[in-house]
Amino acid sequence: MLCGYIEDKDFGRVLIYTRRGMRTFRAKWNKYGQLEVTLPPGATKARIVHTLNMHHDEIKALREKIDSAPARFHEGQVIPCLRHHLEIRRKAKDSQFYDFGFDPDAECFFVAVPLQCDIASSVAERTIISCMKAVAQRFAHTYIIPLAEQVAQEKGCTVRGFEIGRGLKKLGHCTRERVISLSGNLLYYPEELVRYVICHELAHLREMNHSAAFHSECNRLCDGREAELEQKLRAFAKQLPL
Numbered sequence: 734m735l736c737g738y739i740e741d742k743d744f745g746r747v748l749i750y751t752r753r754g755m756r757t758f759r760a761k762w763n764k765y766g767q768l769e770v771t772l773p774p775g776a777t778k779a780r781i782v783h784t785l786n787m788h789h790d791e792i793k794a795l796r797e798k799i800d801s802a803p804a805r806f807h808e809g810q811v812i813p814c815l816r817h818h819l820e821i822r823r824k825a826k827d828s829q830f831y832d833f834g835f836d837p838d839a840e841c842f843f844v845a846v847p848l849q850c851d852i853a854s855s856v857a858e859r860t861i862i863s864c865m866k867a868v869a870q871r872f873a874h875t876y877i878i879p880l881a882e883q884v885a886q887e888k889g890c891t892v893r894g895f896e897i898g899r900g901l902k903k904l905g906h907c908t909r910e911r912v913i914s915l916s917g918n919l920l921y922y923p924e925e926l927v928r929y930v931i932c933h934e935l936a937h938l939r940e941m942n943h944s945a946a947f948h949s950e951c952n953r954l955c956d957g958r959e960a961e962l963e964q965k966l967r968a969f970a971k972q973l974p975l
């Protein structure tokens with residue numbers, strides 16, 4: 734729970750959170766470049782300041798590590814997508830707005846960054862990620878639904894329907910009404926892993942849990958590759974900027 738903030742001469746505005754059951758404290762830099770500190774409830778301001786001073790060097794080192802990390806995006810970068818790819822471009826004309834969509838001439842998705850923007854900055858990084866999510870929401874339907882229908886047919890599964898969910902973290906969900914919802918972000922996953930996510934959800938048509946019976950069904954649908962594909966999926970999701 735956010736319970737306020739303090740101003741620190743080195744770290745700027747520090748957001749203070751409390752969490753029940755917390756014994757010590759935790760500090761992290763959020764994606765907006767602000768320091769967040771989580772403490773047990775009831776910590777006094779003096780105690781917070783003291784804690785920050787005690788861990789000043791570690792917190793600073795954490796910031797330096799983030800700042801020295803290589804930029805995620807650069808001009809001309811090509812990000813693979815299902816069937817196509819996405820290109821990070823500069824806008825042709827000067828404008829302060831980002832642009833995104835599908836370029837029929839180049840046959841690729843694109844995110845176009847304003848001329849004066851530093852692509853390596855954290856603001857640009859966040860905006861590019863938002864544009865990528867918007868591309869996924871707009872186009873996932875065209876590419877993922879037909880693939881899902883094809884996989885269901887191949888595996889002999891009857892589904893009431895597939896839909897693209899708004900959720901971006903959760904890759905798939907199967908309802909009791911036999912409707913399978915798939916994340917638009919799957920647009921950025923290799924086909925093999927999209928097929929795996931679809932098989933996982935198809936297995937839920939039989940078993941609405943993650944029991945041994947579920948895994949045996951999922952493994953059958955994945956031609957005995959469930960464990961291998963799950964590992965690949967985790968590794969892939971970790972390095973995806975979304």
Ligand SMILES: [Zn+2]
Pocket residue numbers: 933937942943
């Ligand atoms: Zn599941």
